[in-house]
Amino acid sequence: MRRLAIASLLALALTGCGGDTKSDEASKGTEDPAGVPFGDAIREARSVEAGDLPAARGRTLQQIAGRLPAIQLGPATSIYTPGTNRLAFGMLDQTNTFVYGKTGIYLARTPDGRALGPFAAPADPLLVEAPFRSRGAAHPSGEIAAIYNASVDLPRTGKWYVLAVTRSQGKLFGAASTIEVTGNDPVPAVGEQPPRVQTETLASAGGDIESIDTRVPPSDMHGTDFRDVVGKRPVALLFATPRLCQTRVCGPVVDIAAQMQTQYGDQMEFIHQEVYVDNDVSKGYRAPLEGFGLRTEPWLFTIDADGRVAARLEGSFGVDEFRDAVEAALG
Missing domain, CATH: 2.60.40.10 (Immunoglobulins)
Incomplete structure (x- = not known):
């Protein structure tokens, strides 16, 4: 194993959604x-x-x-x-x-x-x-x-x-x-009111769950439109695409959301929003992501009952951070 040379840095992106590497x-x-x-x-x-x-x-x-x-x-x-x-x-x-x-x-x-x-x-x-x-x-x-x-x-x-x-x-x-x-952060920050985007639901998709959820099996976090609930009760809004993820973590973070929903679902709304138009990477991001100014995925936003961002997590996050974000929104 070679000596670490800071002057020649190696950054490896967490790309790909599959693989058989074992630890x-x-x-x-x-x-x-x-x-x-x-x-x-x-x-x-x-x-x-x-x-x-x-x-x-x-x-x-x-x-x-x-x-x-x-x-x-x-x-x-x-x-x-x-x-x-x-x-x-x-x-x-x-x-x-x-x-x-x-x-x-x-x-x-x-x-x-x-x-x-x-x-x-x-x-x-x-x-x-x-x-x-x-x-x-x-x-x-x-x-x-x-x-x-x-x-x-x-x-x-x-x-x-x-x-x-x-x-x-x-x-x-x-x-x-x-x-x-950088001095520029286009994404809604903690304490700010997020844009009141319209997220896709099973009803808006005409019952075609696979068109709005690439998870296998699909989650049940598609019953409520974010626009209808924000500012009325706490919300956990997760932008992720388990099948088309540009990192290795979209599947796991949606699984974590599903688990958290069973623990906190009576206190807040859990919403999963898919990332790419028609589940096709070449077609770009869906409207809710554009509204939030997102250029990466996954992202989690928890919003308190007053409609302000309580926590936001980019890229990858585990059970502990997800729970902390949920509890931040619940106060």
Whole structure:
């Protein structure tokens, strides 16, 4: 395994919806009390303490990387603005197998710039209970079973260099990438009122569920139009396309939504909106996504009873973040 070179960053997008890559480390372990089979590695990676990772101590990003063996970082978020941001990502080894361990993020403006961090990046499982698993469900022995997320401070616009350090099987590894912080965020932010878009329902589709849901089997989150309910009761609005996803996570996040609906459906409305016109990527995004200014998927917005965005999640998110977003809307 080669030495990590910050100056020649490797960013691997989480593309593709299928595959047979297995992670033996992720598949070890037993089921939790809810019947979800978390692997030992994922269970351990869900908690990150201050002493789990090297302190920055005024060092540069290159110095922290040192001679760490290099793995690959795949960013799962794309919109960053000055201030506090959510940075979600996955990590893969040289065989393209997902890596799970206690993880943190370091940031700098240049490879030899003073590093900020580490910002804790706990793993968030994509695994759901058996009744909610679709054909595209995440599985502990599958190619992706959890996603990392960190809350990071990005005080200025421009390019930032990112180093993720993870402790896996007793060893430290480094994964590098870059992100671009801009002053422009076209997507409805927390505290704002979202556009009152009209989402597609089973009724508006004339009963043709497959035209508005590529999940197998289809979900039951198509009974209500967002325009009819926003501002009247809390809403969880999920933009995702399980079959046509440009990442590996649309199937799992819709499964998570279905599971959350059974837990919170009496308190808020759950709506799933497909992404592409006629379920054809070449035809572009459907009108509700255009209305929200979206250029990536999946996205989750939770809106409180007053009709304001309580939380938003881009790209990939697991059970923990989804639940936090729901509870933010419920107050």
